[in-house]
Amino acid sequence: VGPVVLWVGVDPESAQDPSACGIDCLKLLREYKLDDVEVEFRASTYVRTASQTVRGPRLLPPVSDLDPTVAVRAPFTAALGLSIAAQATLDYEGTGGLYIAQGGGSSNILLLTVGTCVVAPNPPSHPRAYETRRPARDLGESPSCACSPRSWYSHDTASSALQDGVLGVPWHEHLGNVRGRDTGNDDANARNATIREANHHLKISRDKLKATKTSIRALKRFGRTVKRDWAEPTDRIIGRLVHAPPLILGAAPEGFTQDYALVQLDMAKFGDAFKGNVVDLGASLSYQRTFFTMMREFGNPFKYPVFRLLQLQGVIPLTSLRKPEHVNCNGDPGLVVMKRGKGIGITIGLATGVFSYVREYFKDLDQAPQTSLEWPILPLKFKNGPRDYYVFSDVGDSGSVIVDGLGRVGGLITGGSGQPGSDGHIDVTYATPFCWLLSRIQAGGFPDAHVYSRSL
Numbered sequence: 068v069g070p071v072v073l074w075v076g077v078d079p080e081s082a083q084d085p086s087a088c089g090i091d092c093l094k095l096l097r098e099y100k101l102d103d104v105e106v107e108f109r110a111s112t113y114v115r116t117a118s119q120t121v122r123g124p125r126l127l128p129p130v131s132d133l134d135p136t137v138a139v140r141a142p143f144t145a146a147l148g149l150s151i152a153a154q155a156t157l158d159y160e161g162t163g164g165l166y167i168a169q170g171g172g173s174s175n176i177l178l179l180t181v182g183t184c185v186v187a188p189n190p191p192s193h194p195r196a197y198e199t200r201r202p203a204r205d206l207g208e209s210p211s212c213a214c215s216p217r218s219w220y221s222h223d224t225a226s227s228a229l230q231d232g233v234l235g236v237p238w239h240e241h242l243g244n245v246r247g248r249d250t251g252n253d254d255a256n257a258r259n260a261t262i263r264e265a266n267h268h269l270k271i272s273r274d275k276l277k278a279t280k281t282s283i284r285a286l287k288r289f290g291r292t293v294k295r296d297w298a299e300p301t302d303r304i305i306g307r308l309v310h311a312p313p314l315i316l317g318a319a320p321e322g323f324t325q326d327y328a329l330v331q332l333d334m335a336k337f338g339d340a341f342k343g344n345v346v347d348l349g350a351s352l353s354y355q356r357t358f359f360t361m362m363r364e365f366g367n368p369f370k371y372p373v374f375r376l377l378q379l380q381g382v383i384p385l386t387s388l389r390k391p392e393h394v395n396c397n398g399d400p401g402l403v404v405m406k407r408g409k410g411i412g413i414t415i416g417l418a419t420g421v422f423s424y425v426r427e428y429f430k431d432l433d434q435a436p437q438t439s440l441e442w443p444i445l446p447l448k449f450k451n452g453p454r455d456y457y458v459f460s461d462v463g464d465s466g467s468v469i470v471d472g473l474g475r476v477g478g479l480i481t482g483g484s485g486q487p488g489s490d491g492h493i494d495v496t497y498a499t500p501f502c503w504l505l506s507r508i509q510a511g512g513f514p515d516a517h518v519y520s521r522s523l
Contacts, residue, residue, distance in 0.1 A: 071104045076111030123302025128340040129376060132350045135282035136289045141412070143293070145340045146347040146376065147468060148407035149178070151330075153185045153308070154300055160184055162408040164468035164479050165379075165501075166344050167329065167508070170515030175331055177516070179508075180466035181481055182311040182328040306332040312511055316427060322440035324499050325507055326481050343521030344379035346405065346470060348372070349413045358405065358415050361447060362472055365401040365417075366393040369472030379468075380520065381475040382502050388442055388477065391420050404444060404471050406480065408464030416444040416459035416469075416496065418477070425484070425497060441497035442478045444469060458492040459483075469498055476501045476518060 073092060077085045085108045092106045126145040130137050142150055149163035161184025169175040297303060311328035318325045334341065348355065348371075355371075362369045372378065383402075391402040402418040423443045428436045446459040460467065460483055469477040478498030485494035508516050 071101075073104055073106045075106065075108050077108050078111070122304065123299070123336075124296040125336055125338040126305075126340045129342075129347055129374065131374065135285035137350050139286070139289065141347055141349070141407075142409075143297070144347070145337050145342065146345050146407070147379075148346070148409065148412070149305075150409035150463070151178070151180060151184060151305075151466070154304060157300060160409060160463050162410070162464055162466040162480075163330070164466045165476065166332075166519040167513075167516050168519040169513060170517055173515075176334060176519055177309070177513075178306065178330040178332055179468075179479065180328055180330065181326045181479065182314060183326060183481075184466055185308055185328050185330065186311050304333070305336045306330045310512065312507075316437040316439040318439075318507070321503060322438075323503050324439045324441065324481050324497075325504075326499065327479065327504060327508065329508070329513070342376060344519055345376040346379065346407050346474075347413070348375045348377055348405075349407075350375070351413075357447070358403070361403045361415060361417070364395050365391075365403055366395075367401075367403045367472050369403075377470070377474050379470055379474045379476055379518065381473065382505065382518065383471060383475045383477045383500075385500055385502050388418065388500055388502075389420055389422065391418065402471055402477075403447075404469050404477055406460065406464070406467045406469045408460060408467035408480070410461040410463035411458065414459050415447050417447055418442065418444055423495070423497065425482075441481070442500050444496040444498060446492075446494070446496075460493050460496040464496075468501070479504055 073096070075085070075088065075092070077088075089106045089108065096102070096104050096106075127140060127143045129144050129146055130140060134140070141148065147163070147165065150160060151163045152158075152160045161180055163178045163180050165179040167177040167179050169177055307330065309329055309331045312325065315325040317323075348358075359369070359371075361367075387402070391400040393402070394400050400420050402420075403415065404418055405413065405415050407413045421443065423441050424438055425441050426436050426438045444459050446457050460480055465480050465482060467480045469480065471477060478500050480496055480498045483493035483496040485492055505516070505518075
């Protein structure tokens with residue numbers, strides 16, 4: 068048996084000479100007449116191994132177009148367009164629009180949205196007036212069905228569509244008719260050709276049927292996971308409300324609407340799913356074709372991003388919002404934009420450079436109406452799934468960020484005009500220019516705030 072070894076761990080980044088420590092150790096050992104002990108050093112860094120507790124599931128990463136859950140997964144991912152609500156007022160839902168870096172030496176990441184969806188209206192007679200809540204108020208996020216019925220609806224609709232629309236196709240009956248068709252007096256070559264054709268279609272249909280059953284099983288597993296892990300609102304808390312200034316219509320001197328709130332995120336809830344400011348363009352080919360068509364018509368630059376995730380970078384200046392840089396074949400100026408929101412998901416629209424004055428009237432007749440200047444977005448018709456859309460936003464899309472094909476941030480949706488809901492639609496969407504809103508955020512106690520940037 069060898070001598071006893073006193074093993075001393077030394078931080079490899081430390082500039083301190085360990086030999087002096089070794090000499091002191093030997094002196095101390097000799098004082099206690101321990102002459103047969105050796106002192107050895109090793110590179111070692113002490114770390115605390117207690118893990119950070121995360122209540123409930125982490126947000127999910129996006130998946131490829133080939134994944135069976137791609138159509139229903141978006142509300143549960145960290146891509147922009149999160150459906151959010153305050154835990155105490157789950158009936159006021161909106162959209163998490165943009166990730167903001169607090170800056171100034173802070174590593175905090177803030178989620179920008181409209182104040183209306185995280186602070187309940189007060190008083191009730193004025194549906195748009197509210198007071199700032201105290202900091203450190205929990206914000207319950209609703210990418211799941213408990214707070215966002217749309218999430219459940221989209222999942223159930225997709226699953227039902229696959230089962231009813233795909234499995235309901237009478238392939239077996241059709242192929243049985245083809246295979247059993249009486250060829251009568253057809254010659255042998257004709258009969259053989261018919262059999263080969265039937266077998267060919269049978270193989271194709273069997274492959275489709277097999278793929279469909281696999282998709283349905285995946286959707287059912289995903290549905291069970293969502294219902295098991297995301298049911299409780301307390302399991303969906305992603306951060307706390309840290310700033311929500313009062314709503315100001317016609318804020319001086321420009322006259323825009325000040326309606327925003329900042330939520331400090333609990334990044335442990337996001338984990339590896341966090342990709343920064345990215346917009347998932349979705350897997351709808353018809354939507355993508357319409358978007359490409361409009362981009363070409365107005366000469367707007369656009370390159371389809373890797374894995375459908377458009378990374379945001381830069382801010383559209385106010386001069387470009389007022390005077391778009393590109394025109395169509397008729398000489399009409401236009402900036403093609405997009406958004407993803409809680410209300411109706413991914414949509415495309417057109418900004419013409421014209422700004423709108425909006426006058427808002429209140430239930431309290433003693434209160435004078437107020438006027439604000441808004442950046443208007445017109446809807447563009449496109450097909451997404453089985454439906455035709457001629458709308459850019461709807462109820463629940465407030466807080467969504469509007470971006471162009473280059474990924475530049477244009478504005479934050481605050482409302483719209485028209486007949487919202489299932490029986491109507493928003494004719495014109497109104498947004499606050501982000502270049503102006505960012506200056507208000509910086510002046511409101513976050514002087515170093517900027518758009519969070521991260522490479523994929």
